[in-house]
Amino acid sequence: MKKVIKGRAYVFGNNLDTDQIYPGQYLELVEAGDIGLHAMEGADPDFAGAFKPGDIIVGGTNFGCGSSREHAAIALQAVGTGVILAESFARIFYRNAINLGLPLLVSSKISSQVSSGDTLIVYMATGVVQNRDTGAELRAEPMSEYVFDILESGGIKPLVRKQLASLKE
Amino acid sequence: MHAIEKILARAAGRDSVTTGQILNCRVDLAEVNDLYPQTILSFHEMGGKRVYSPDRLTFILDHYAPASSIQQAENQKLIREFCHDQGIELLFDVNSGVCHQVMVDYGLVYPGMVLIATDSHTTTHGAFGAFGTGVGATDLAVIMATGHLWLRVPEIIRIHLSGDLSAGVYVKDAILHIIGKLGADYAIYKGVEFVGSAVTSLSVSERMALCNMTTEMGAKCAYIQPDDVTFEFLKDKVKQDFAPVESDPNFQYAEELFFDVSSIQPQLATPSSVDNVRPLSDLVGTPVHQAYLGSCTGGRAEDIAVAARILKGQRVNKNTRLVVVPASQQVYLESLRKGDVEILVEAGATFVTPGCAACLGTHEGILASGEVCIASTNRNFPGRMGHTKSVIYLGSPAAVAAAALNGHIADPSTIIANLEQESL
Numbered sequence: 001m002k003k004v005i006k007g008r009a010y011v012f013g014n015n016l017d018t019d020q021i022y023p024g025q026y027l028e029l030v031e032a033g034d035i036g037l038h039a040m041e042g043a044d045p046d047f048a049g050a051f052k053p054g055d056i057i058v059g060g061t062n063f064g065c066g067s068s069r070e071h072a073a074i075a076l077q078a079v080g081t082g083v084i085l086a087e088s089f090a091r092i093f094y095r096n097a098i099n100l101g102l103p104l105l106v107s108s109k110i111s112s113q114v115s116s117g118d119t120l121i122v123y124m125a126t127g128v129v130q131n132r133d134t135g136a137e138l139r140a141e142p143m144s145e146y147v148f149d150i151l152e153s154g155g156i157k158p159l160v161r162k163q164l165a166s167l168k169e
Numbered sequence: 170m171h172a173i174e175k176i177l178a179r180a181a182g183r184d185s186v187t188t189g190q191i192l193n194c195r196v197d198l199a200e201v202n203d204l205y206p207q208t209i210l211s212f213h214e215m216g217g218k219r220v221y222s223p224d225r226l227t228f229i230l231d232h233y234a235p236a237s238s239i240q241q242a243e244n245q246k247l248i249r250e251f252c253h254d255q256g257i258e259l260l261f262d263v264n265s266g267v268c269h270q271v272m273v274d275y276g277l278v279y280p281g282m283v284l285i286a287t288d289s290h291t292t293t294h295g296a297f298g299a300f301g302t303g304v305g306a307t308d309l310a311v312i313m314a315t316g317h318l319w320l321r322v323p324e325i326i327r328i329h330l331s332g333d334l335s336a337g338v339y340v341k342d343a344i345l346h347i348i349g350k351l352g353a354d355y356a357i358y359k360g361v362e363f364v365g366s367a368v369t370s371l372s373v374s375e376r377m378a379l380c381n382m383t384t385e386m387g388a389k390c391a392y393i394q395p396d397d398v399t400f401e402f403l404k405d406k407v408k409q410d411f412a413p414v415e416s417d418p419n420f421q422y423a424e425e426l427f428f429d430v431s432s433i434q435p436q437l438a439t440p441s442s443v444d445n446v447r448p449l450s451d452l453v454g455t456p457v458h459q460a461y462l463g464s465c466t467g468g469r470a471e472d473i474a475v476a477a478r479i480l481k482g483q484r485v486n487k488n489t490r491l492v493v494v495p496a497s498q499q500v501y502l503e504s505l506r507k508g509d510v511e512i513l514v515e516a517g518a519t520f521v522t523p524g525c526a527a528c529l530g531t532h533e534g535i536l537a538s539g540e541v542c543i544a545s546t547n548r549n550f551p552g553r554m555g556h557t558k559s560v561i562y563l564g565s566p567a568a569v570a571a572a573a574l575n576g577h578i579a580d581p582s583t584i585i586a587n588l589e590q591e592s593l
Contacts, residue, residue, distance in 0.1 A: 015353050015442055019550040023557075024530030027204050028233065028240040042552045062354035062387060066550060067529065068289040070207055070305035091358050091389055092289055096305035146191050146319070156307060160215040160314050 001103055001151055005082040005122045007055040009114045012043060014060035018072040018093060021064065027071060035071050036078025053080025056120050060086065060111045064093025070100075077102045083122050085110045085129060085140065098147055101155030105129075105140035113138055171325050171422075173360045173392055175414040176300040180283045188423075190322045196225065198277055199312040200286035202268050203230040206244040208287060209251050211310035220255050221316035227259035228252055229271050234263035234524035237532045266497025266523035269293045269381070269465040274499040276406035280395040280413035285309065285318055290465050290547065292384045295361075295391030296376035297399055298413055302390050323389045324423035325360040330367035332431030336589060337582025339475075340375040341467060341545065341565040343367075344382040345436040347428060349446025357387035359423065362416075367430045368393060373402045374469045381466045385443040385547055435582055437543075438563035441551045449568060452578045456488065458540040460573035461554070462566055463494025463521070464528040467545025470495075470503040472566035477509035479570040479584055485517035486576030491569075492534040493518045494526045518573075530554045536561075543572045 020042035022035070029035050040047035057076065063086035064072060073096040076084065084097065084104040097104050105127055114120065119132040127140035143151070153159050170178065170185060178186045180194035201208050212220070220226055228248050236242035245263070252260040265271045268288055272278050280298035284291060287309050294301030304318070312318050334343065348355075361383045371379065376398075380391035393399075395413045435449035462468065462476055473495060485491045493513055495501035501523050504510050514520065519534075521527075527534030528546045536542055536555030542562070544554070549561035564572075567581035574584075 017548075017550040019530070019548070019553050023552055025535075027529075027531060028238060028244060030206055030210070030240075030244065042550075042557055062357065065353060065387065066289065066548060068287055068303040068305050069204060070307060073305070074207075088354060088357060090354075090387060092303055092305060095308055099305065099307040099311075144191070156311060157211060157215050160217075160311055164216045164314060 001101065001124060001154070003124055005054065005056065005103070005124065007082040007120060008052065009056050009058050009116060009118045009120050010047065010051065011058045011111060011114055011116045012060070013111070015062045015065055016043060016059050017066035018064055018069050019066055021072040022069060022075045027069060032074050032078045035075045039075035039079045048079055051079045054082045056082050056122065057084045058086070058110055058114045059084065061088045063089050065090035068092045070096045073097045073100050073102055085122070087111060098150050099156040101151060103151060105143070107138050107140040110138060170417055171420045172298065172394065172414045172416045173300055173325060173390060174322055176281055176283060177320060177322055186322050188322050188324055192320055192322065193317050194283055194320050195317055196285050196312050197282040198225055198227065198284050199309055200227045200229060200268055200272060200284070201309055202232055202287055203245050203248060204232045205287045205306045205309065206247050207306035208309045208313065209247060211307045212313045215310060215314050217310070217314040220257065220313045223255055223257045225316065226257050226313065227261065227272065227277065228257060229261040229265060229268040230263045231265065231267050231271070231524045232529065232531060234522050263522070263524070264498055266495065266500065267465045267468070267525055270469065270496035270500060274497050276408055279403060279407045279409070279411040280399065281411055285312060289384050290381050292388055292391040293377050293381040293465060295380040296373065296393055297403065298393065298395035300390055303384070321358070323358055323360045325362060326356060326424045326426065327362045327364060327422045329425065329427045330363060330365040330430055332367055332429040334367070334430050334433070335582060337567060337585035338433055338435055339565040339567060340371060340379050342436045343428070343430045343433055344379050345438050345446050345563065346433050348382065348386050348444050349436065351386055353386060353442055353444040355386045356383065358389055360390045360392060361386070361388045362392040364394070369396060372471065373398060374471045378466055382547060435565065435568055435580060437568065437578070438549055440560035440562070441549055443548060443563065449564060449578065450580060452562070453580055455578040456541060457543050457572045457577055458489060459534065459536060459542040460489055460491045460569045461527060461534060461542055461544040461546065462491070462569045463496065463526060464546040465496060466547040467566050468494055468496035468500065470500050470507070472545060473504040473509050473513070474507065475567045476570035477512040478588065479567060479581065480516040480574060481512050483516055483574055485573045488576040489573055491518040491573040492521055492527065494521045495523045497523050527554050543569050543578065545569045
């Protein structure tokens with residue numbers, strides 16, 4: 001996981017559901033590259049074309065609510081999302097992102113402090129978020145140690161791989 | 170401790186647990202549906218060779234039943250081959266139905282268990298006093314590899330329901346009313362327990378609908394204390410022994426909420442969020458292109474029966490199509506034997522293979538731009554059932570049938586009251 005993430009912000013509202021992040025008509029796709037082509041298509045059809053690796057997604061409350069489809073987190077990871085900052089996350093989306101090693105942070109007033117196109121710098125270890133365009137500085141909630149460890153390991157797959165390998169020895 | 174905490178403690182091999190604690194829980198049953206071939210890919214990426222416990226895994230092909238594209242067929246083939254190679258016997262193919270109904274039909278759900286599925290509506294199984302929660306593909310792959318999953322012990326909210334539902338008003342109206350008051354993110358990360366006289370008087374089908382919809386307020390799990398209704402329902406279904414638990418009387422809930430259901434009128438969740446709830450009476454006359462009866466929320470035999478009651482001897486309005494998707498093959502058979510399927514087919518309904526169908530916009534009843542749908546399902550997000558410029562109203566099965574009959578949103582309580590008058 002990168003310690004410092006700098007990118008342009010794409011701001012979305014409250015209750016952004018996973019049907020908008022990844023519409024149901026594409027759920028049969030399996031490869032991350034194919035899935036990424038439809039990222040955010042239900043909310044903004046131009047998103048996947050405009051988004052640059054390292055850019056930052058900002059949401060309101062209950063980000064990623066609805067379906068358990070991991071495609072939503074896979075799609076945002078496939079387009080190279082640097083970090084997702086939201087006021088709260090729906091629980092399945094949160095777990096999916098952590099499991100994939102896609103960084104996210106909870107920051108209570110973030111959507112009122114950032115406009116789309118602002119450049120943000122995010123310090124993952126401290127949770128400090130700087131808005132280069134407004135000068136505002138916010139502090140995200142600290143992550144639980146358990147979750148942070150999964151993220152630091154690049155997701156849960158490498159951890160389970162290690163666990164399975166040690167059982168075989 | 171709360172019953173939910175006792176279930177998690179037992180699964181983690183502990184005597185006691187506290188709110189917020191992270192536990193590594195043994196999973197009694199893990200279910201994967203056909204949206205998730207990624208589960209198998211993730212399992213292999215983790216270095217998995219043999220699944221930890223094939224008899225505690227089930228695969229249910231419901232979201233694309235039967236396949237409508239080559240890619241869907243390939244995904245289902247991968248799942249069938251995986252089950253064969255791994256000795257997983259609980260494979261329910263495209264002739265089964267929606268996972269949540271199928272698991273209940275086949276006696277796989279019982280009080281006190283930990284059930285994890287790759288489907289957000291796994292909260293449904295709180296109706297049986299089970300701990301049920303949804304996860305994504307990678308979490309499920311962890312269970313396939315290790316038989317366990319980390320879970321955080323949730324805060325628990327208790328919702329008291331009192332009073333009697335009026336004629337033509339259903340548990341779906343009650344839960345929509347509650348979600349409208351509380352909001353779509355009210356119960357994020359939390360457990361929701363339902364208690365009170367208006368809960369104990371509910372059928373199993375209604376309890377499932379109630380617990381199912383807690384997902385739409387963000388809940389991690391739901392809970393109804395098993396009682397005689399539960400045990401009577403389960404007695405011929407569940408083969409294995411099980412041990413229900415009960416909450417300690419001194420348990421401190423994070424919140425306690427009270428609703429009197431007798432004052433609730435028919436409700437609709439209006440476009441495009443489930444907490445955007447209004448009285449149905451405000452929307453009477455809104456033209457409807459598709460009326461959709463189905464899903465793990467509103468596609469059970471009781472739901473089909475109320476639609477048949479409303480449409481018996483009548484025709485679906487010529488400007489509306491009625492799509493009916495029984496929640497499972499067993500539900501379909503039950504409705505067929507009762508004569509409800511015949512009534513609905515004669516009324517002009519289109520029956521679709523039991524499964525998830527158009528509830529999540531994959532196939533079999535997709536909406537065009539500008540179309541309006543009323544559905545007995547659980548989500549009305551933008552584009553949920555098709556074009557992003559189509560809209561969905563969520564209501565009770567009776568509200569769906571009433572709209573199908575009239576071609577526009579109509580009050581089912583008036584229709585039911587008239588039918589009851591006639592039958593006197």
